[in-house]
Amino acid sequence: SLSERLQEIFRRLRGKGRLSEADVDAALREVRLAFLEADVNYLVVKDFIARVRARAVGKEILESLTPAQQVIKIVHEELTTIMGRAEAKLDRAAVPPSTVMLVGLQGSGKTTTAGKLGLYLRKQGRGVLLVAADLRRPAAVKQLQVLGEDIGLPVYVGTARDPVAVCREGVAEAGRRGLDYVLLDTAGRLHVDEELMAELEEIKAAVRPVEILLVADAMTGQDAVNVAKTFHERLGLTGAILTKLDSDTRGGAALSIRAVTGAPIKFAGVGEKLEQFEVFHPERIAARILG
Amino acid sequence: LLRRGKVDEEFFAELEAVLLQADVGPATTEKLLGRLKERVARERLVEAEVLKEALATEVLALFSSCRADLDLSARGVVYLVVGVNGVGKTTTAAKMAAHMRKEGIGVLLVAADTFRAAAIEQLETWGARLGVEVIRHGPGADPAAVAFDGLAAARARGYENVIVDTAGRLHTKANLLEELRKVRRVVEAGLDGRRLCSLLVLDATTGQNALHQAQVFREVVGTGAAVLTKLDGTAKGGVAIALVDRIGLPIALVGVGEGIEDLREFVPEEFVAALFG
Ligand SMILES: Nc1nc2c(ncn2[C@@H]2O[C@H](COP(=O)(O)OP(=O)(O)OP(=O)(O)O)[C@@H](O)[C@H]2O)c(=O)[nH]1
Numbered sequence: 070s071l072s073e074r075l076q077e078i079f080r081r082l083r084g085k086g087r088l089s090e091a092d093v094d095a096a097l098r099e100v101r102l103a104f105l106e107a108d109v110n111y112l113v114v115k116d117f118i119a120r121v122r123a124r125a126v127g128k129e130i131l132e133s134l135t136p137a138q139q140v141i142k143i144v145h146e147e148l149t150t151i152m153g154r155a156e157a158k159l160d161r162a163a164v165p166p167s168t169v170m171l172v173g174l175q176g177s178g179k180t181t182t183a184g185k186l187g188l189y190l191r192k193q194g195r196g197v198l199l200v201a202a203d204l205r206r207p208a209a210v211k212q213l214q215v216l217g218e219d220i221g222l223p224v225y226v227g228t229a230r231d232p233v234a235v236c237r238e239g240v241a242e243a244g245r246r247g248l249d250y251v252l253l254d255t256a257g258r259l260h261v262d263e264e265l266m267a268e269l270e271e272i273k274a275a276v277r278p279v280e281i282l283l284v285a286d287a288m289t290g291q292d293a294v295n296v297a298k299t300f301h302e303r304l305g306l307t308g309a310i311l312t313k314l315d316s317d318t319r320g321g322a323a324l325s326i327r328a329v330t331g332a333p334i335k336f337a338g339v340g341e342k343l344e345q346f347e348v349f350h351p352e353r354i355a356a357r358i359l360g
Numbered sequence: 361l362l363r364r365g366k367v368d369e370e371f372f373a374e375l376e377a378v379l380l381q382a383d384v385g386p387a388t389t390e391k392l393l394g395r396l397k398e399r400v401a402r403e404r405l406v407e408a409e410v411l412k413e414a415l416a417t418e419v420l421a422l423f424s425s426c427r428a429d430l431d432l433s434a435r436g437v438v439y440l441v442v443g444v445n446g447v448g449k450t451t452t453a454a455k456m457a458a459h460m461r462k463e464g465i466g467v468l469l470v471a472a473d474t475f476r477a478a479a480i481e482q483l484e485t486w487g488a489r490l491g492v493e494v495i496r497h498g499p500g501a502d503p504a505a506v507a508f509d510g511l512a513a514a515r516a517r518g519y520e521n522v523i524v525d526t527a528g529r530l531h532t533k534a535n536l537l538e539e540l541r542k543v544r545r546v547v548e549a550g551l552d553g554r555r556l557c558s559l560l561v562l563d564a565t566t567g568q569n570a571l572h573q574a575q576v577f578r579e580v581v582g583t584g585a586a587v588l589t590k591l592d593g594t595a596k597g598g599v600a601i602a603l604v605d606r607i608g609l610p611i612a613l614v615g616v617g618e619g620i621e622d623l624r625e626f627v628p629e630e631f632v633a634a635l636f637g
Pocket residue numbers: 173174175176177178179180181182203206209255256257258312313314315337338339340341445446476528530
C-alpha cells in the first residue's frame with residue numbers, strides 16, 4: 070500500500086537526520102506512482118502532486134517525527150477536498166415530473182443503471198417512469214422493458230423513430246400519470262461523435278432535465294478526463310454515477326471525473342443485479358486509490 | 361506535442377506523458393524509457409525525431425515478440441468470446457460472424473449469455489440481420505447446456521465455425537469464473553476436430569485493470585489472444601503494450617465502431633502511429 074511504501078522511504082531517509090525538500094520529492098514520486106497505477110489521469114496527478122508538495126514542503130513534514138503519516142494525511146485531506154462529501158440528492162423540478170437524463174459511452178452501464186435508479190427511487194416511495202430512448206442498439210428497448218418488468222416499473226416505448234421525440238413523449242406521459250421522476254435511458258455514444266452529442270443537446274433542450282448524469286465505468290483509464298470534460302462542456306453535467314465498482318479497479322477515474330467537471334459522483338453501481346446500487350462514498354474511493 | 365528539436369530531461373518528460381496518457385501504465389512506460397535512454401547513450405542519439413523513431417521501434421519490438429496469429433478466415437475453429445461486462449463481446453461476435461459469412465464459411469452463433477436482460481434477443485437480432493443461425497435456450501438456462509447444444513448443432517448441420525458469446529463477468533467473481541470453466545469444458549468436449557480459440561474482449565477505455573482481467577481470464581479459460589474494442593474513441597489503448605510486456609497476451613483484432621464492418625486485424629505499425637500521432 071502507499072502508506073507502507075512511504076514508511077519505507079522515510080525509514081531509509083531517517084538515518085540522515087533532518088529531511089530536505091529532495092527527500093519530500095522522493096516521497097511524492099511514490100505518491101505519483103500510486104496514483105498513476107490507480108488510473109488517475111496524468112494531468113490530474115500532476116496538479117494534485119503540486120498541491121500536496123506546496124503543503125508538504127513546510128515545517129510539518131521536514132521536522133515531523135512521523136513524516137510518512139504526515140504525507141499520507143496531507144494526501145488524504147487533498148483527496149477529500151477534491152472528492153467532496155457524499156451527495157446523493159437528486160434535484161426536484163418545480164412542477165413534476167423531474168426528468169433525469171442518463172448519458173455516457175457505450176457499455177458503461179446506463180440501461181442497467183436506469184433500472185437501478187428507478188428501483189432506488191421506487192423504494193423511497195416515488196412514482197417512476199423509465200423511457201427507452203436508445204433506438205439504435207439491437208434489443209436495447211427490450212432490455213429496459215425486461216428490467217422494468219423485474220422491478221415493477223412502467224417503461225415508455227415510443228413509436229417515434231427519433232430519440233428526441235421519444236423523450237418528449239415519455240416526459241409528457243410521466244406528467245399525465247402524475248409521476249415524480251422520469252428516467253431517460255439514452256444510447257451509448259462517443260463524446261467525439263458530433264451528430265450524437267448534438268442529439269443529446271436536442272433532448273436536453275426538449276425536456277429540460279433537472280439532472281444530467283454521466284454514467285461512467287469505474288475501470289476507465291486516462292480517457293475519463295476527455296469523456297467527462299466533453300460531456301460536461303456540451304451538456305452541463307449535474308452529477309455522475311460510477312458503475313462496476315464491484316470490480317478490483319482502483320477507480321482513479323472517479324478523481325479525474327470530479328477534478329475536471331466539479332460534478333459530484335452521486336451513486337455507485339456495485340453489481341449486475343438491480344439492488345446492487347448505493348450512494349457513492351468519496352472516502353471509500355480515496356482508500357482504493359491510495360491502495 | 362514532441363516537436364521540440366533538442367533532447368533533454370523535459371523531452372523525456374514529454375515522452376513519458378504521451379505513454380502514460382495512452383494508458384501504457386507506469387511500469388511499462390519506465391521500462392520503455394529506460395531502454396530508450398540506453399540506446400541514446402550507446403548510439404549517441406541527439407535528435408528528437410530520431411529518439412521518437414527509436415521509441416516507436418522499441419514498442420514495435422515488444423509487439424513482434426508476442427504476436428497473435430489469428431486468421432478470421434480460417435475454417436474449423438470454435439471461438440469462445442469472454443470478458444467483463446459491457447466491453448463489446450456480443451457486437452464483436454456478430455462482426456466476426458459477418459466476416460466469415462462474407463468469406464463463404466458456414467458459421468453458427470451460440471447465445472450462451474442466459475443471464476443479462478435481452479442478451480439473447482440482442483444476438484438474435486444480429487443473427488437475423490446477417491442471415492446467421494443462432495442457437496439459444498430461454499433466459500435463465502444453464503450456459504453450459506446452451507454451449508453443448510450449440511456444438512451439437514454444429515456437428516449435426518456441418519457448420520465449419522462456431523462463435524460462442526458468453527455473459528459479461530468480472531474476473532473477481534469466483535462463481536462466474538467457475539461457470540465459464542464449465543462452459544469451456546463442454547465446448548472442448550464438443551469440438552469434433554475443430555480448433556478452440558478463446559478470445560478475451562477488452563475495452564480500449566479501460567485502464568490498468570485490463571492487466572488483471574487478462575491474467576485471470578487466461579488462467580480460467582486459456583485466452584490466447586485479445587480483441588481491443590472502441591478504438592474509434594479517444595482512448596489510445598496503450599494497455600495493449602503492457603499486456604504484451606507483462607502478461608504476454610497479444611491483441612489479434614481491434615473494434616473501431618458499432619457497425620458490422622468495424623472489425624480489423626491488429627496492425628502494430630498502425631497502432632504505434634496512432635499512439636504518437
Ligand atoms: N458487475 C457489474 N456489472 C454492471 C454494473 N452495471 C452494469 N453492469 C453490466 O455492464 C454491462 C453493460 O450494461 P448496460 O446497462 O447494457 O450498458 P449501457 O451503457 O446501457 O450500454 P449501451 O447502451 O450499449 O451504451 C451489462 O452486462 C450490465 O449487467 C455494475 O455495477 N457491476
